[in-house]
Amino acid sequence: DTAVSQTPKYLVTQMGNDKSIKCEQNLGHDTMYWYKQDSKKFLKIMFSYNNKELIINETVPNRFSPKSPDKAHLNLHINSLELGDSAVYFCASSQGYSGKGNEQFFGPGTRLTVL
Amino acid sequence: GEDVEQSLFLSVREGDSSVINCTYTDSSSTYLYWYKQEPGAGLQLLTYIFSNMDMKQDQRLTVLLNKKDKHLSLRIADTQTGDSAIYFCAESTGGSYIPTFGRGTSLIVHP
Numbered sequence: 441d442t443a444v445s446q447t448p449k450y451l452v453t454q455m456g457n458d459k460s461i462k463c464e465q466n467l468g469h470d471t472m473y474w475y476k477q478d479s480k481k482f483l484k485i486m487f488s489y490n491n492k493e494l495i496i497n498e499t500v501p502n503r504f505s506p507k508s509p510d511k512a513h514l515n516l517h518i519n520s521l522e523l524g525d526s527a528v529y530f531c532a533s534s535q536g537y538s539g540k541g542n543e544q545f546f547g548p549g550t551r552l553t554v555l
Numbered sequence: 556g557e558d559v560e561q562s563l564f565l566s567v568r569e570g571d572s573s574v575i576n577c578t579y580t581d582s583s584s585t586y587l588y589w590y591k592q593e594p595g596a597g598l599q600l601l602t603y604i605f606s607n608m609d610m611k612q613d614q615r616l617t618v619l620l621n622k623k624d625k626h627l628s629l630r631i632a633d634t635q636t637g638d639s640a641i642y643f644c645a646e647s648t649g650g651s652y653i654p655t656f657g658r659g660t661s662l663i664v665h666p
Contacts, residue, residue: 444597473653481641483598483656496653530597542586542652546597 443467444547446531452553453521460517461550463531471495472514473544474506475530483530489514518552526554559657561644566663573631575660577644580625584646587620588654589629592641601642602629631662639664 444465453459465472473496474486488496492508503519514531531547561577579587585606590598604611604618604627611618617630627646631638641661645654 481592481659481661483643483659485653488653532597542647542654543588543600543603544590544598544654546599548595548597 444531444533444545446529446547446550448550449548450551450553452555454555455521455523457521458517458519459521459552460515461529461531461552462513462515463547464513465531465533465545465547466512467533467535467545469533469535469545470511471534472508472511473532473534474514474516475532475546477528477530477549479527487514487516521552521554523554526552528552558655559644559646561642561657561660563658564661564663566665567634569634569636569664569666571634573629573634573638573662573664575629575631575642575644575662577627577629577657578625579627579644579646579655579657581646581648581655582622582625583648584625586647586652586654587618587627588643588645588647589616589618589627590643590645590656592643592659594640598643634662634664636664636666638662 471490487506489508528549532544559579567573588603589601591601592598615632619628641659643659644657647654
């Protein structure tokens with residue numbers, strides 16, 4: 441059973457296009473996240489949703505719009521893709537504060553390549 | 556400077572011990588974590604330590620925390636080729652406990 445799943449795993453597209461990445465978690469967690477990992481492996485949080493409500497929105501271009509139809513899903517839509525958007529995007533979820541702090545459960549990642 | 560810093564690469568021989576170091580800046584860090592990322596996969600929590608602890612041992616893994624120097628280390632005993640991965644240090648504070656990640660240390664284990 442996959443805990444956090446993302447589709448697609450690979451996404452290759454042209455500059456200027458609009459694309460979406462989907463994420464689902466079956467852990468019953470209340471909080472979901474999107475992270476961006478660049479080519480140097482730097483991992484930066486983009487958004488965090490708690491019970492379908494946006495709680496963190498880091499400095500991300502407004503071309504990126506997250507949508508959470510229910511607490512098990514957090515999708516990421518990107519408009520007008522740019523070369524600099526090429527990265528691996530990770531979805532994650534957590535149950536918030538617990539005995540392990542805020543353990544993040546990561547999906548396998550979506551490698552986005554913008555040509 | 557960055558909030559969480561780690562060296563980028565570490566190369567060790569199979570069977571030796573590996574020590575991956577991390578420094579952080581936030582003195583109010585409550586939890587400190589080590590995550591492992593294998594090629595083509597997401598990060599997975601390896602171990603964590605609460606800020607009122609100095610050491611935590613879990614099988615081949617030993618985490619040492621020097622809160623005064625804001626220094627965290629991960630020691631892997633008897634390193635195996637399967638331990639080759641990127642290891643991320645992370646810390647969290649505050650009500651949300653959203654972790655801040657370092658840039659990751661690539662551990663290369665050679666025969």
